[in-house]
Amino acid sequence: MKRWCGLSVFLCVLWSHLCDRGVQGEGCRTQHSGCCVLCHPGYFLNKKCGLCRPCPSNGYMDHPSAEPDCKRCEKCEGIFEYRSNCSPTKNALCKCIAGKKCADEKCSQCEDNSCPAGTQLNGEDCVNCPSGTFNPGWEGSCRPWKNCSEINAVIYVNGTMTSDVVCLPKPTQTPPTSPAVATTTPQDLPSYNQSVIIVVVSVVCVIIAFIAVFWCLSKRLERIKNTFVKIKHTEQEDACSCHYPEEEHGGEEETLSSEP
Template structure:
Protein backbone atom coordinates (compact mmCIF):
# COMPACT_ATOMS: atom_id res chain seq x y z
CA UNK A 1 0.00 0.00 0.00
CA UNK A 2 1.42 3.29 -1.04
CA UNK A 3 1.79 6.11 1.51
CA UNK A 4 -1.03 8.21 0.02
CA UNK A 5 -3.52 5.42 0.36
CA UNK A 6 -2.42 4.81 3.91
CA UNK A 7 -2.98 8.47 4.83
CA UNK A 8 -6.45 8.52 3.26
CA UNK A 9 -7.44 5.33 5.01
CA UNK A 10 -6.20 6.64 8.35
CA UNK A 11 -8.16 9.86 7.91
CA UNK A 12 -11.31 7.96 7.05
CA UNK A 13 -10.99 5.78 10.12
CA UNK A 14 -10.49 8.89 12.30
CA UNK A 15 -13.63 10.48 10.86
CA UNK A 16 -15.61 7.31 11.50
CA UNK A 17 -14.32 7.24 15.08
CA UNK A 18 -15.37 10.85 15.67
CA UNK A 19 -18.83 10.27 14.21
CA UNK A 20 -19.45 7.11 16.22
CA UNK A 21 -17.98 8.30 19.52
CA UNK A 22 -18.26 12.08 19.60
CA UNK A 23 -20.81 13.20 17.04
CA UNK A 24 -23.91 11.82 18.79
CA UNK A 25 -25.43 15.04 20.20
CA UNK A 26 -22.37 17.13 19.44
CA UNK A 27 -22.90 20.46 17.72
CA UNK A 28 -19.38 21.91 17.41
CA UNK A 29 -15.92 20.43 17.22
CA UNK A 30 -12.48 21.80 17.89
CA UNK A 31 -10.25 19.38 16.05
CA UNK A 32 -11.28 15.98 17.30
CA UNK A 33 -12.92 17.33 20.48
CA UNK A 34 -16.59 18.22 20.91
CA UNK A 35 -16.94 21.69 22.47
CA UNK A 36 -20.75 22.19 22.37
CA UNK A 37 -23.65 19.76 22.57
CA UNK A 38 -27.10 19.96 21.04
CA UNK A 39 -30.21 20.67 23.11
CA UNK A 40 -31.09 17.69 25.28
CA UNK A 41 -27.39 16.79 25.87
CA UNK A 42 -24.63 17.88 28.18
CA UNK A 43 -20.80 17.76 27.94
CA UNK A 44 -19.27 16.02 30.98
CA UNK A 45 -15.70 16.60 29.78
CA UNK A 46 -14.03 19.32 27.79
CA UNK A 47 -13.11 16.73 25.22
CA UNK A 48 -15.44 13.81 25.07
CA UNK A 49 -18.83 12.58 23.88
CA UNK A 50 -22.13 14.43 24.57
CA UNK A 51 -24.45 12.55 26.94
CA UNK A 52 -28.26 12.79 26.81
CA UNK A 53 -29.97 14.47 29.78
CA UNK A 54 -31.44 12.04 32.32
CA UNK A 55 -35.20 11.55 32.72
CA UNK A 56 -35.48 14.32 35.33
CA UNK A 57 -33.22 16.79 33.49
CA UNK A 58 -33.35 18.92 30.35
CA UNK A 59 -31.41 21.48 28.29
CA UNK A 60 -33.54 23.74 26.13
CA UNK A 61 -30.68 25.03 23.94
CA UNK A 62 -27.16 24.01 22.84
CA UNK A 63 -24.72 24.12 25.73
CA UNK A 64 -21.22 23.24 26.84
CA UNK A 65 -22.28 22.81 30.46
CA UNK A 66 -21.42 19.56 32.25
CA UNK A 67 -24.97 19.19 33.60
CA UNK A 68 -28.69 19.48 32.73
CA UNK A 69 -31.37 21.59 34.41
CA UNK A 70 -33.76 19.83 36.79
CA UNK A 71 -37.32 19.31 35.56
CA UNK A 72 -40.06 21.11 37.41
CA UNK A 73 -42.41 18.96 39.49
CA UNK A 74 -46.12 19.82 39.52
CA UNK A 75 -47.38 18.77 42.95
CA UNK A 76 -49.82 19.92 45.62
CA UNK A 77 -52.02 22.65 44.14
CA UNK A 78 -50.32 22.17 40.74
CA UNK A 79 -51.08 19.67 37.99
CA UNK A 80 -49.06 18.70 34.91
CA UNK A 81 -50.12 20.51 31.78
CA UNK A 82 -47.07 19.30 29.83
CA UNK A 83 -44.56 16.70 30.94
CA UNK A 84 -40.81 17.35 31.02
CA UNK A 85 -38.68 16.23 28.05
CA UNK A 86 -34.95 16.31 27.40
CA UNK A 87 -35.36 19.64 25.57
CA UNK A 88 -38.21 21.33 27.53
CA UNK A 89 -39.24 21.82 31.10
CA UNK A 90 -42.57 20.64 32.52
CA UNK A 91 -45.52 23.06 32.35
CA UNK A 92 -47.82 23.21 35.38
CA UNK A 93 -51.36 24.41 35.87
CA UNK A 94 -53.52 24.86 38.98
CA UNK A 95 -56.02 22.42 40.40
CA UNK A 96 -59.77 23.09 39.75
CA UNK A 97 -61.02 26.12 41.67
CA UNK A 98 -57.72 27.96 41.30
CA UNK A 99 -55.92 29.84 38.54
CA UNK A 100 -52.32 30.78 37.83
CA UNK A 101 -51.19 34.27 38.84
CA UNK A 102 -48.59 34.54 36.03
CA UNK A 103 -47.66 33.02 32.68
CA UNK A 104 -45.23 30.50 34.20
CA UNK A 105 -47.83 29.51 36.82
CA UNK A 106 -45.47 29.90 39.74
CA UNK A 107 -48.41 30.56 42.12
CA UNK A 108 -52.14 29.81 42.27
CA UNK A 109 -55.09 31.79 43.58
CA UNK A 110 -58.86 31.33 43.77
CA UNK A 111 -60.61 31.36 40.40
CA UNK A 112 -63.22 33.79 41.75
CA UNK A 113 -62.33 37.23 40.48
CA UNK A 114 -63.02 40.37 42.46
CA UNK A 115 -66.26 42.31 42.01
CA UNK A 116 -66.60 43.82 38.54
CA UNK A 117 -64.43 41.17 36.85
CA UNK A 118 -64.66 37.70 35.37
CA UNK A 119 -62.22 34.93 34.51
CA UNK A 120 -60.95 34.86 30.93
CA UNK A 121 -58.48 32.05 30.39
CA UNK A 122 -56.13 32.35 33.37
CA UNK A 123 -56.70 36.08 33.93
CA UNK A 124 -59.36 38.24 35.57
CA UNK A 125 -60.67 40.92 33.21
CA UNK A 126 -63.22 43.73 33.69
CA UNK A 127 -66.86 43.00 32.94
CA UNK A 128 -67.99 44.24 29.50
CA UNK A 129 -70.35 47.23 29.34
CA UNK A 130 -73.90 46.13 30.14
CA UNK A 131 -72.86 43.35 32.52
CA UNK A 132 -71.94 43.11 36.20
CA UNK A 133 -70.48 40.74 38.78
CA UNK A 134 -70.87 41.29 42.52
CA UNK A 135 -67.92 38.99 43.19
CA UNK A 136 -70.13 36.04 44.08
CA UNK A 137 -70.31 34.75 40.50
CA UNK A 138 -67.73 33.18 38.19
CA UNK A 139 -68.85 35.30 35.25
CA UNK A 140 -70.41 38.69 34.47
CA UNK A 141 -74.22 38.78 34.20
CA UNK A 142 -76.18 41.07 31.82
CA UNK A 143 -78.11 43.97 33.34
CA UNK A 144 -81.84 43.59 33.80
CA UNK A 145 -84.06 45.00 31.02
CA UNK A 146 -86.55 47.20 32.91
CA UNK A 147 -88.65 48.14 29.88
CA UNK A 148 -89.27 44.48 29.09
CA UNK A 149 -91.12 44.21 32.41
CA UNK A 150 -93.03 47.46 31.99
CA UNK A 151 -90.87 49.33 34.45
CA UNK A 152 -88.42 52.19 34.47
CA UNK A 153 -84.79 52.49 35.57
CA UNK A 154 -84.41 54.26 38.92
CA UNK A 155 -80.71 53.37 39.41
CA UNK A 156 -78.15 52.77 36.69
CA UNK A 157 -76.05 49.63 36.68
CA UNK A 158 -72.26 49.37 36.73
CA UNK A 159 -69.60 46.64 36.70
CA UNK A 160 -70.42 45.59 40.28
CA UNK A 161 -74.23 45.99 40.52
CA UNK A 162 -77.35 45.51 38.41
CA UNK A 163 -79.79 48.25 37.37
CA UNK A 164 -82.75 48.86 39.70
CA UNK A 165 -86.21 48.78 38.13
CA UNK A 166 -89.49 50.19 39.37
CA UNK A 167 -93.02 49.62 38.07
CA UNK A 168 -94.61 52.90 39.14
CA UNK A 169 -94.16 55.75 41.57
CA UNK A 170 -95.14 55.48 45.22
CA UNK A 171 -98.60 56.89 45.97
CA UNK A 172 -99.09 58.25 49.49
CA UNK A 173 -102.69 58.47 50.66
CA UNK A 174 -103.87 60.23 53.79
CA UNK A 175 -105.80 58.13 56.26
CA UNK A 176 -107.25 58.91 59.68
CA UNK A 177 -105.53 55.94 61.29
CA UNK A 178 -101.84 54.86 61.24
CA UNK A 179 -102.50 51.23 60.17
CA UNK A 180 -104.42 52.40 57.11
CA UNK A 181 -101.62 54.80 56.16
CA UNK A 182 -98.99 52.08 56.40
CA UNK A 183 -101.20 49.68 54.44
CA UNK A 184 -101.71 52.27 51.69
CA UNK A 185 -97.95 52.75 51.31
CA UNK A 186 -97.06 49.06 51.34
CA UNK A 187 -99.78 48.12 48.83
CA UNK A 188 -98.80 50.88 46.41
CA UNK A 189 -95.06 50.05 46.42
CA UNK A 190 -94.24 47.42 43.79
CA UNK A 191 -90.57 47.51 42.99
CA UNK A 192 -88.98 45.09 40.63
CA UNK A 193 -85.65 44.80 42.34
CA UNK A 194 -83.10 42.60 40.62
CA UNK A 195 -79.96 44.07 42.06
CA UNK A 196 -77.86 42.42 44.74
CA UNK A 197 -75.49 43.52 47.46
CA UNK A 198 -75.52 47.21 48.34
CA UNK A 199 -78.17 48.28 45.75
CA UNK A 200 -80.79 46.00 47.34
CA UNK A 201 -80.00 47.31 50.81
CA UNK A 202 -80.23 50.94 49.70
CA UNK A 203 -83.66 50.48 48.08
CA UNK A 204 -85.03 48.55 51.07
CA UNK A 205 -83.65 51.19 53.45
CA UNK A 206 -85.37 53.99 51.48
CA UNK A 207 -88.72 52.16 51.47
CA UNK A 208 -88.60 51.35 55.19
CA UNK A 209 -87.50 54.89 56.09
CA UNK A 210 -90.32 56.42 54.01
CA UNK A 211 -92.93 54.14 55.62
CA UNK A 212 -91.71 54.88 59.15
CA UNK A 213 -91.58 58.61 58.43
CA UNK A 214 -95.13 58.62 57.08
CA UNK A 215 -96.36 56.63 60.07
CA UNK A 216 -94.77 59.09 62.49
CA UNK A 217 -96.33 62.05 60.67
CA UNK A 218 -99.81 60.51 60.79
CA UNK A 219 -99.41 59.63 64.49
CA UNK A 220 -98.30 63.19 65.28
CA UNK A 221 -101.31 64.64 63.43
CA UNK A 222 -103.77 62.35 65.24
CA UNK A 223 -102.32 62.96 68.68
CA UNK A 224 -102.18 66.68 68.02
CA UNK A 225 -105.90 66.68 67.19
CA UNK A 226 -106.66 64.64 70.31
CA UNK A 227 -104.56 66.95 72.47
CA UNK A 228 -106.36 70.00 71.06
CA UNK A 229 -109.78 68.45 71.76
CA UNK A 230 -108.68 67.51 75.29
CA UNK A 231 -107.53 71.05 76.05
CA UNK A 232 -110.81 72.50 74.71
CA UNK A 233 -112.79 70.06 76.83
CA UNK A 234 -110.84 71.04 79.94
CA UNK A 235 -111.54 74.74 79.33
CA UNK A 236 -115.26 74.05 78.86
CA UNK A 237 -115.52 72.08 82.10
CA UNK A 238 -113.90 74.77 84.29
CA UNK A 239 -116.80 76.71 86.06
CA UNK A 240 -117.01 80.40 85.32
CA UNK A 241 -116.68 82.78 88.31
CA UNK A 242 -120.10 83.98 89.60
CA UNK A 243 -120.37 87.67 90.50
CA UNK A 244 -123.03 88.11 93.24
CA UNK A 245 -125.06 91.21 93.13
CA UNK A 246 -125.02 92.87 96.61
CA UNK A 247 -127.67 95.05 97.95
CA UNK A 248 -127.09 98.70 97.62
CA UNK A 249 -124.95 99.80 100.37
CA UNK A 250 -126.59 102.01 102.74
CA UNK A 251 -125.69 105.59 102.41
CA UNK A 252 -122.41 106.16 104.04
CA UNK A 253 -122.64 109.92 104.27
CA UNK A 254 -123.22 111.33 107.70
CA UNK A 255 -126.24 113.64 108.00
CA UNK A 256 -125.98 116.20 110.61
CA UNK A 257 -129.32 116.95 112.37
CA UNK A 258 -131.02 119.80 110.70
CA UNK A 259 -131.21 122.86 112.75
CA UNK A 260 -134.65 123.65 113.69
CA UNK A 261 -135.75 126.52 111.70
CA UNK A 262 -138.92 127.95 110.64
CA UNK A 263 -140.30 127.97 107.27
CA UNK A 264 -138.88 130.16 104.70
CA UNK A 265 -141.90 132.42 104.72
CA UNK A 266 -142.13 132.48 108.44
CA UNK A 267 -141.13 135.92 109.71
CA UNK A 268 -138.22 136.16 112.04
CA UNK A 269 -139.08 137.16 115.62
CA UNK A 270 -136.88 138.91 118.00
CA UNK A 271 -136.71 137.65 121.53
CA UNK A 272 -137.32 140.29 124.04
Protein backbone atom coordinates (compact mmCIF):
# COMPACT_ATOMS: atom_id res chain seq x y z
CA MET A 1 0.00 0.00 0.00
CA LYS A 2 2.85 2.38 0.87
CA ARG A 3 4.50 1.60 -2.45
CA TRP A 4 1.38 2.63 -4.35
CA CYS A 5 1.14 5.86 -2.36
CA GLY A 6 4.75 6.77 -3.12
CA LEU A 7 4.31 6.02 -6.80
CA SER A 8 1.19 8.19 -6.91
CA VAL A 9 3.04 11.12 -5.34
CA PHE A 10 5.90 10.76 -7.84
CA LEU A 11 3.52 10.67 -10.79
CA CYS A 12 1.72 13.76 -9.52
CA VAL A 13 4.97 15.70 -9.20
CA LEU A 14 6.09 14.60 -12.66
CA TRP A 15 2.77 15.58 -14.17
CA SER A 16 2.91 18.98 -12.49
CA HIS A 17 6.44 19.54 -13.80
CA LEU A 18 5.44 18.59 -17.32
CA CYS A 19 2.44 20.88 -17.13
CA ASP A 20 4.63 23.73 -15.94
CA ARG A 21 7.13 23.17 -18.83
CA GLY A 22 4.24 23.07 -21.28
CA VAL A 23 2.99 26.43 -20.03
CA GLN A 24 6.40 28.06 -19.49
CA GLY A 25 8.18 26.63 -22.53
CA GLU A 26 11.52 24.81 -22.54
CA GLY A 27 13.47 28.07 -22.90
CA CYS A 28 12.23 29.59 -19.66
CA ARG A 29 14.98 30.83 -17.37
CA THR A 30 13.01 32.53 -14.58
CA GLN A 31 9.34 32.00 -13.65
CA HIS A 32 6.88 33.76 -11.40
CA SER A 33 3.45 32.49 -10.34
CA GLY A 34 3.59 29.73 -12.91
CA CYS A 35 4.48 32.07 -15.78
CA CYS A 36 7.94 32.67 -17.31
CA VAL A 37 9.33 36.18 -16.95
CA LEU A 38 12.83 35.62 -18.47
CA CYS A 39 13.90 33.38 -21.35
CA HIS A 40 17.21 31.71 -22.14
CA PRO A 41 19.35 32.94 -25.09
CA GLY A 42 17.87 31.74 -28.37
CA TYR A 43 14.27 32.31 -27.19
CA PHE A 44 11.82 35.19 -27.07
CA LEU A 45 9.01 35.74 -24.51
CA ASN A 46 5.39 35.41 -25.59
CA LYS A 47 3.32 37.69 -23.34
CA LYS A 48 0.56 35.10 -23.01
CA CYS A 49 1.46 34.01 -19.53
CA GLY A 50 5.14 34.24 -20.36
CA LEU A 51 5.62 31.42 -22.84
CA CYS A 52 9.21 31.19 -24.25
CA ARG A 53 9.43 30.35 -27.94
CA PRO A 54 12.60 29.62 -30.01
CA CYS A 55 13.89 32.27 -32.39
CA PRO A 56 13.05 31.79 -36.10
CA SER A 57 15.72 30.91 -38.67
CA ASN A 58 16.40 34.57 -39.52
CA GLY A 59 16.54 35.70 -35.87
CA TYR A 60 18.70 35.28 -32.79
CA MET A 61 18.89 36.25 -29.10
CA ASP A 62 22.39 36.27 -27.64
CA HIS A 63 21.46 36.93 -23.97
CA PRO A 64 18.68 36.11 -21.49
CA SER A 65 15.80 38.48 -22.09
CA ALA A 66 12.08 39.12 -21.84
CA GLU A 67 11.92 40.62 -25.34
CA PRO A 68 8.80 39.79 -27.36
CA ASP A 69 10.87 39.30 -30.54
CA CYS A 70 14.30 38.00 -31.51
CA LYS A 71 16.91 40.16 -33.18
CA ARG A 72 17.17 39.97 -36.96
CA CYS A 73 20.24 38.17 -38.36
CA GLU A 74 22.79 40.16 -40.35
CA LYS A 75 22.88 39.51 -44.10
CA CYS A 76 26.30 39.34 -45.79
CA GLU A 77 25.90 40.16 -49.48
CA GLY A 78 27.40 42.36 -52.20
CA ILE A 79 30.97 43.23 -51.18
CA PHE A 80 30.50 41.16 -47.99
CA GLU A 81 30.58 37.43 -47.42
CA TYR A 82 29.90 35.26 -44.37
CA ARG A 83 32.65 34.77 -41.86
CA SER A 84 30.23 32.74 -39.71
CA ASN A 85 26.53 31.97 -40.18
CA CYS A 86 23.73 33.12 -37.92
CA SER A 87 22.53 30.80 -35.10
CA PRO A 88 19.70 31.10 -32.54
CA THR A 89 22.16 32.47 -29.98
CA LYS A 90 24.66 34.34 -32.19
CA ASN A 91 24.45 36.88 -35.00
CA ALA A 92 26.13 36.27 -38.37
CA LEU A 93 29.60 37.74 -38.87
CA CYS A 94 30.53 39.31 -42.21
CA LYS A 95 33.86 39.94 -43.90
CA CYS A 96 34.90 41.72 -47.07
CA ILE A 97 35.37 39.80 -50.30
CA ALA A 98 38.87 39.08 -51.68
CA GLY A 99 40.77 42.20 -52.64
CA LYS A 100 39.02 44.34 -50.04
CA LYS A 101 39.37 44.80 -46.28
CA CYS A 102 37.18 46.05 -43.45
CA ALA A 103 37.29 49.82 -42.99
CA ASP A 104 36.33 49.67 -39.29
CA GLU A 105 36.33 47.30 -36.35
CA LYS A 106 32.73 46.18 -36.92
CA CYS A 107 33.37 45.68 -40.64
CA SER A 108 30.42 47.86 -41.58
CA GLN A 109 32.28 49.09 -44.68
CA CYS A 110 34.91 47.74 -47.07
CA GLU A 111 37.83 49.42 -48.82
CA ASP A 112 40.40 48.33 -51.39
CA ASN A 113 43.17 46.24 -49.93
CA SER A 114 46.48 46.93 -51.74
CA CYS A 115 49.62 45.60 -50.13
CA PRO A 116 52.98 47.40 -50.52
CA ALA A 117 55.92 45.97 -52.47
CA GLY A 118 57.50 42.90 -50.90
CA THR A 119 54.23 41.74 -49.30
CA GLN A 120 51.08 39.91 -50.25
CA LEU A 121 47.54 39.61 -48.96
CA ASN A 122 46.82 36.87 -46.42
CA GLY A 123 43.18 37.09 -45.46
CA GLU A 124 42.82 40.77 -44.62
CA ASP A 125 46.45 41.34 -43.60
CA CYS A 126 49.59 42.05 -45.63
CA VAL A 127 52.44 39.63 -44.91
CA ASN A 128 56.02 39.54 -46.22
CA CYS A 129 56.78 37.48 -49.30
CA PRO A 130 58.16 34.02 -48.43
CA SER A 131 61.83 33.30 -49.08
CA GLY A 132 62.52 32.82 -52.79
CA THR A 133 59.58 34.97 -53.93
CA PHE A 134 59.02 38.64 -54.72
CA ASN A 135 56.27 41.18 -55.37
CA PRO A 136 57.20 44.51 -57.03
CA GLY A 137 54.03 46.10 -55.66
CA TRP A 138 51.58 46.03 -58.58
CA GLU A 139 50.75 42.33 -58.37
CA GLY A 140 48.34 40.62 -56.02
CA SER A 141 50.61 37.85 -54.76
CA CYS A 142 54.30 37.03 -54.54
CA ARG A 143 55.93 35.14 -57.43
CA PRO A 144 58.94 32.78 -57.29
CA TRP A 145 62.36 34.02 -58.37
CA LYS A 146 63.66 33.16 -61.84
CA ASN A 147 65.76 29.97 -62.01
CA CYS A 148 68.88 30.91 -63.99
CA SER A 149 70.07 27.32 -64.35
CA GLU A 150 66.96 26.46 -66.37
CA ILE A 151 67.97 28.94 -69.09
CA ASN A 152 71.69 28.03 -69.03
CA ALA A 153 72.64 31.22 -67.21
CA VAL A 154 74.19 32.28 -63.92
CA ILE A 155 72.95 34.66 -61.24
CA TYR A 156 74.11 38.22 -61.90
CA VAL A 157 72.01 40.01 -59.24
CA ASN A 158 70.37 38.21 -56.32
CA GLY A 159 66.62 38.46 -55.86
CA THR A 160 64.85 40.34 -53.04
CA MET A 161 61.30 40.52 -51.73
CA THR A 162 60.64 43.35 -54.20
CA SER A 163 62.70 42.33 -57.26
CA ASP A 164 63.42 39.22 -59.32
CA VAL A 165 66.79 37.53 -59.89
CA VAL A 166 68.81 38.94 -62.80
CA CYS A 167 70.48 36.23 -64.90
CA LEU A 168 73.59 36.51 -67.07
CA PRO A 169 74.31 34.10 -69.97
CA LYS A 170 77.18 31.74 -69.34
CA PRO A 171 80.41 32.57 -71.27
CA THR A 172 81.13 30.31 -74.25
CA GLN A 173 83.94 27.85 -73.57
CA THR A 174 86.90 27.86 -76.01
CA PRO A 175 88.69 24.58 -76.89
CA PRO A 176 91.76 23.93 -74.72
CA THR A 177 95.14 24.79 -76.28
CA SER A 178 98.08 22.43 -76.52
CA PRO A 179 100.53 22.84 -73.63
CA ALA A 180 103.46 22.77 -76.09
CA VAL A 181 102.19 25.64 -78.25
CA ALA A 182 100.25 28.35 -76.56
CA THR A 183 99.21 31.39 -78.52
CA THR A 184 98.09 34.64 -77.03
CA THR A 185 95.59 36.76 -78.88
CA PRO A 186 94.93 40.42 -78.22
CA GLN A 187 91.68 39.39 -76.53
CA ASP A 188 93.67 37.37 -73.99
CA LEU A 189 95.69 40.42 -72.93
CA PRO A 190 94.43 42.61 -70.11
CA SER A 191 92.70 45.78 -71.17
CA TYR A 192 95.44 48.03 -69.77
CA ASN A 193 98.13 46.11 -71.79
CA GLN A 194 96.11 46.63 -74.95
CA SER A 195 95.94 50.36 -74.24
CA VAL A 196 99.70 50.55 -73.74
CA ILE A 197 100.32 48.68 -77.00
CA ILE A 198 97.98 51.01 -78.87
CA VAL A 199 99.74 54.09 -77.47
CA VAL A 200 103.20 52.73 -78.32
CA VAL A 201 102.18 51.80 -81.85
CA SER A 202 100.64 55.25 -82.34
CA VAL A 203 103.81 57.00 -81.12
CA VAL A 204 106.00 54.88 -83.41
CA CYS A 205 103.75 55.67 -86.37
CA VAL A 206 103.96 59.39 -85.62
CA ILE A 207 107.77 59.25 -85.33
CA ILE A 208 108.05 57.34 -88.65
CA ALA A 209 105.77 59.86 -90.34
CA PHE A 210 107.79 62.77 -88.93
CA ILE A 211 111.06 61.20 -90.16
CA ALA A 212 109.57 60.62 -93.60
CA VAL A 213 108.38 64.23 -93.83
CA PHE A 214 111.77 65.54 -92.63
CA TRP A 215 113.61 63.37 -95.18
CA CYS A 216 111.34 64.59 -97.98
CA LEU A 217 111.87 68.21 -96.96
CA SER A 218 115.65 67.78 -96.77
CA LYS A 219 115.70 66.23 -100.23
CA ARG A 220 113.56 69.04 -101.55
CA LEU A 221 115.84 71.65 -100.02
CA GLU A 222 118.89 69.92 -101.44
CA ARG A 223 117.36 69.95 -104.93
CA ILE A 224 116.50 73.63 -104.60
CA LYS A 225 120.05 74.38 -103.43
CA ASN A 226 121.58 72.46 -106.34
CA THR A 227 119.32 74.26 -108.79
CA PHE A 228 120.29 77.63 -107.33
CA VAL A 229 124.00 76.77 -107.57
CA LYS A 230 123.65 75.73 -111.22
CA ILE A 231 121.83 78.94 -112.09
CA LYS A 232 124.48 81.04 -110.39
CA HIS A 233 127.27 79.18 -112.13
CA THR A 234 125.58 79.67 -115.50
CA GLU A 235 125.23 83.39 -114.91
CA GLN A 236 128.90 83.64 -114.05
CA GLU A 237 129.88 81.84 -117.26
CA ASP A 238 127.64 84.12 -119.32
CA ALA A 239 129.21 87.19 -117.75
CA CYS A 240 132.70 86.01 -118.58
CA SER A 241 131.92 85.17 -122.22
CA CYS A 242 130.67 88.70 -122.92
CA HIS A 243 134.22 90.23 -122.66
CA TYR A 244 135.81 87.95 -125.25
CA PRO A 245 134.49 89.84 -128.36
CA GLU A 246 135.78 93.19 -127.06
CA GLU A 247 139.24 91.77 -126.63
CA GLU A 248 139.17 90.38 -130.14
CA HIS A 249 137.91 93.72 -131.52
CA GLY A 250 140.69 95.53 -129.78
CA GLY A 251 143.23 93.21 -131.32
CA GLU A 252 142.00 93.95 -134.81
CA GLU A 253 142.36 97.72 -134.32
CA GLU A 254 145.90 97.22 -133.10
CA THR A 255 146.64 95.15 -136.19
CA LEU A 256 145.23 97.75 -138.53
CA SER A 257 147.12 100.55 -136.88
CA SER A 258 150.41 98.74 -137.16
CA GLU A 259 150.26 98.42 -140.90
CA PRO A 260 152.44 100.90 -142.96
